[in-house]
Amino acid sequence: MNEFEVLERSIHEHNAQLVAVSKTKPNTAIMDLYNQGQRIFGENRVQELVDKQASLPTDIEWHMIGHLQSKKVKYIAPFVQMIHAVDSLKLLKEINKRAQQNDRVIDVLLQFHIAEEESKFGFDLSEAEQLLSSTDFKDLKHCRICGVMGMATFTQDMSQVKSEFQKLKSYFEALKNQYFLENEAFKEISMGMSGDYKIALEEGSTMVRIGSLLFGSRN
Ligand SMILES: *Cc1c(COP(=O)(O)O)cnc(C)c1O
Numbered sequence: 480m481n482e483f484e485v486l487e488r489s490i491h492e493h494n495a496q497l498v499a500v501s502k503t504k505p506n507t508a509i510m511d512l513y514n515q516g517q518r519i520f521g522e523n524r525v526q527e528l529v530d531k532q533a534s535l536p537t538d539i540e541w542h543m544i545g546h547l548q549s550k551k552v553k554y555i556a557p558f559v560q561m562i563h564a565v566d567s568l569k570l571l572k573e574i575n576k577r578a579q580q581n582d583r584v585i586d587v588l589l590q591f592h593i594a595e596e597e598s599k600f601g602f603d604l605s606e607a608e609q610l611l612s613s614t615d616f617k618d619l620k621h622c623r624i625c626g627v628m629g630m631a632t633f634t635q636d637m638s639q640v641k642s643e644f645q646k647l648k649s650y651f652e653a654l655k656n657q658y659f660l661e662n663e664a665f666k667e668i669s670m671g672m673s674g675d676y677k678i679a680l681e682e683g684s685t686m687v688r689i690g691s692l693l694f695g696s697r698n
Pocket residue numbers: 500502523544545672673674688689690691692
């Protein structure tokens with residue numbers, strides 16, 4: 480089996496979904512995968528996402544996987560299927576407002592900071608609990624919270640990566656039990672990239688975001 484077949488098989492065995500991360504890659508590369516049946520593609524820049532969406536088949540489900548500035552939500556709100564990296568109430572409110580203007584409900588994931596590396600992005604558990612308990616949040620009818628997302632530390636130490644994925648899974652369980660027990664939409668754990676997707680799937684990932692393994696390395 481080649482790497483791609485191993486990837487497909489592990490995703491299938493774990494009942495997970497593949498987000499094909501096509502950032503920096505041309506439309507021809509996307510169409511190659513599309514023609515093999517792939518429909519979910521992920522991008523991390525708004526302009527690139529908008530351009531690709533306009534020129535590729537309309538049955539592609541576009542996922543915004545990167546950090547998103549509130550002021551740019553309006554450009555993707557008409558079509559984006561899922562926004563993975565929601566890390567503030569301000570952003571959530573903006574997504575809600577723009578989704579409403581487009582008469583849509585947009586699926587979102589709450590991003591958690593699980594890596595050792597310093598990063599401005601991502602909640603910790605108590606911040607997310609605060610958000611989900613707030614009255615502001617309860618008014619947001621045009622965002623559907625579908626789960627959590629996180630990125631492990633960039634390291635060769637796979638035991639560390641594993642424990643970070645376990646942490647994200649435990650956050651998912653905690654929020655599920657407190658806020659989403661009756662809510663079937665809250666079911667996604669978006670974790671795992673080219674270098675660590677096998678561990679992520681073993682630790683309960685439901686969505687892996689894979690770029691370089693599918694498309695070759697980026698410059
Ligand atoms: C680029 C990117 C990926 C994919 O990374 P690869 O290592 O190329 O698989 C996954 N998630 C996010 C948020 C990314 O920006």
